[in-house]
Ligand code: TXA
């Protein structure tokens with residue numbers, strides 16, 4: 360079983376030996392390995408049971424290091440990085456040959472970000488290689504926001520999980536690319552669109568594709584609990600049902616047992632809701648119920664990204 364701890368040196372030793380380690384970030388926990396070591400990268404894919412066509416995000420701690428992995432940082436990318444790194448934003452940039460094709464699933468761009476978590480930044484600074492890290496969940500399941508979530512699902516395959524407490528943002532990074540000088544968001548996430556647009560102006564959003572293997576995080580039926588999840592229309596409430604549970608924004612529904620409901624934010628704070636989203640879905644998934652109803656969030660701030668995850672989770 361995985362050891363949980365806060366010792367960066369232990370994590371470092373495992374990573375230097377080519378092993379994978381669970382790492383905290385402000386978005387979700389990652390399953391990290393040496394991005395420059397194809398064997399370590401293969402282990403990530405194996406442990407997650409992830410298809411090889413789904414590329415990984417490379418994590419680093421500085422601009423200087425970034426320049427070793429990419430051939431160009433377009434102006435818009437630089438502006439966003441200066442505004443938001445370290446933070447929940449991933450940039451797609453043209454890769455150098457140093458980054459193995461396995462990491463990018465053969466694509467010419469590599470996804471990179473500087474995560475905002477003190478333990479992981481400290482770890483990255485001490486390593487002489489970047490970390491490839493997808494979310495540390497089995498492929499298709501809900502992303503982990505605590506070290507215990509990682510241990511519960513991947514603990515028998517990961518020697519060490521660096522415990523940095525519950526993720527402060529709770530939803531994966533926003534992914535943005537710059538092909539043909541057009542800034543395009545491919546995954547809604549922890550950096551809200553309006554914040555991005557405040558820096559670089561209007562961006563195009565392409566997160567609806569269901570068949571594009573370029574960004575499988577865009578696939579429907581992703582981020583899903585094992586129980587069927589029904590995303591309700593705005594304003595609707597479910598029929599009374601003893602065997603149902605509910606994920607609600609501010610207050611529980613009548614007609615559903617209170618013990619089977621989880622409230623995302625009683626005060627209606629979308630940042631608090633995002634922080635709770637995946638942990639609450641996991642908790643509901645473990646209850647003796649047959650179905651989970653989810654209330655949609657207001658379409659503002661992180662509400663867009665949360666609705667996106669709920670929509671994908673609801674496709675069975
Ligand atoms: O917040 C996050 O981004 C977390 C933490 C651990 O950093 N990581 C994460 O990784 O969510 P993952 O592997 O679960 O999702 C990465 C997404 C995938 O949907 C993948 O398709 C997309 O990034 N991606 C990676 N490289 C890409 C590329 N070159 N072009 C387009 N999409 C890419």
Ligand code: MG
Nearest residue numbers: 493494502576
């Ligand atoms: Mg993931």
